[in-house]
Amino acid sequence: MFNRILFNLFQVVVVLAFAPLVSGVLSRLKEIVQSKRGPSILQPYRDLWKLFHKDEIVSEESSWIFRFTPYIVFVTPIFVALLIPVLTNYPLFFAFMGDMLGGGFVLSLGGFFAALAAVDTANPYGPMGASRTRMVGFLAEPVFMIVFFTVSLVAGSTIPYIVQEKWVTPLANFFAPSHVLLVLAFLMLILAEGGRIPVDNPTGHFELAMIDESKSLEYSGRGMALMKWGGHDASSRNRARS
């Protein structure tokens, strides 16, 4: 019992601590492909450190949603880390609280509030980014449903660790055609939901061409740090889900 709680906490810490590293490694790889040297893989940590030590500016015109959202965006991936195993193949301590569907809902809560906060500011780019994100979401969600229910249907369960076990034992299951197709579909989903090229350009700076970035344009200081960290968490969780 004690071990399980420990593992549970350990998993949360791992997700929190290593999510920025994943982003750092990815951006470094991207720079190398472009024949550049690129920033250190620790750069996301430095960015977070810097942002936490900066003043925060909050528009007087914005409501509580704007102030509240960074915490939700930061906390929801942690909740999911409590539900869905990354390191273990047995149920986590809180696993009874929700299955994969539950995890998806919790994650989309963060997305929902991020969209609300973007509309909450009077910034013209925020609502544009929010509506674009929702649009991508509408298009991506049916695919997600199909992927999700296919893996669950075969495994006869929506509990993550059972599904995971079913698909890797025996190992031949992993290379089943249906699974290969699902993995491909899931890769597409990650491109769409993670805001990667060709759906979105996370390194793009032009305000009009942004999808995800423009939602957090109004944030600064601690709020920005939490939004960023939560974003790192969510995107690395997305990757872990497959």
Next chain:
Amino acid sequence: MPIGPKYSGVTESVLFLLETVGEDVIRSVPRLFYKWRAIEKLAEGKTADEALLLAERFAATTAFAHGLAFCRAVESICGADVPTRARVLRVFLAELERLRQHAGAIQEICESTALVVANSQAGILEEDLLRISGELTSHRYLFGLLVPGGLLCDLSNDACRKALGQSQRALKQLNELEQRLRVSSSFLDRLEEVGFIALRDANAYGLLGPVARASGLVRDLRRAQPYLGYENFDFDVPSEQEGDGYARLRVLFAEARQSVRIMEQAVVALQSGAIHEPIQVRAGVALGWVEAPRGGTFHWVRLTDDGRIARYRIVPPSFANWHGFHLGVEKFAFQDLPIILSTLDLSVAENDR
């Protein structure tokens, strides 16, 4: 939807007021002249040599072309006969600048379509060409070479040949980049049938340079009103009919090839001789014209008896092409705006002269 006057990724200041329905741009109003420097007024009362500093510096990316247009105006007032060697060297440098500027424009197009690898490749090529210019003339943007009556310093034939060889290598890489871009379907999707400007509109708005030539409006001052002995060089004026972003990109690549072709002929045509003939200042009025990388450039100068500037007017190509900006942008989506902007290759600094 307002964008600017300061927006990310661009070091110039321009405000766009876009009227939109959803994601579509219905009307666009660019507001320029945030950094108007009144170069024309500043130049009044100055000597031609002092005013040349202003002419070269108001838009650094096409410094040589603007300096050249100014020098040509002063030279034709004073009736100066520029030595042959200086004329050929001027052609060589002007084409080197065109090649470098087009590489820069291609880099911006790649950047706007988020094609990161091609963006870096084109950026490296632009930097290579800047270094070639720097090695040849001691200035990466070719400042301080021109003087009314010729060139300030002579460039040895060997140095020119070396620069030509390096430019040919850069062009080879540029050609390879074009071959790869032509088969990048995601890149072509963003450029084709985007930012369309019809021949009729291009004509009506008097568009200039590669933008006009991509719409089928073949105007090139090197052909129409040859200067510096361009009539002795053998080159084509590339043009396309479609008038979309991809046509403009193809024109840029084709013009880069023609520039190297002219440079090759210029190196062969180099004869030894003087590079500078002192001018005798006198009062008068003259127009100096040059086909700058972005299109036809006109500098109009009136000199007083003692050789000072009485009136000075500049018509840069970007000034004409900003008039056509709305043609390209309207009826297209928000996301296309940066792409259209980069394919039109508009300079704010040149316009805010």
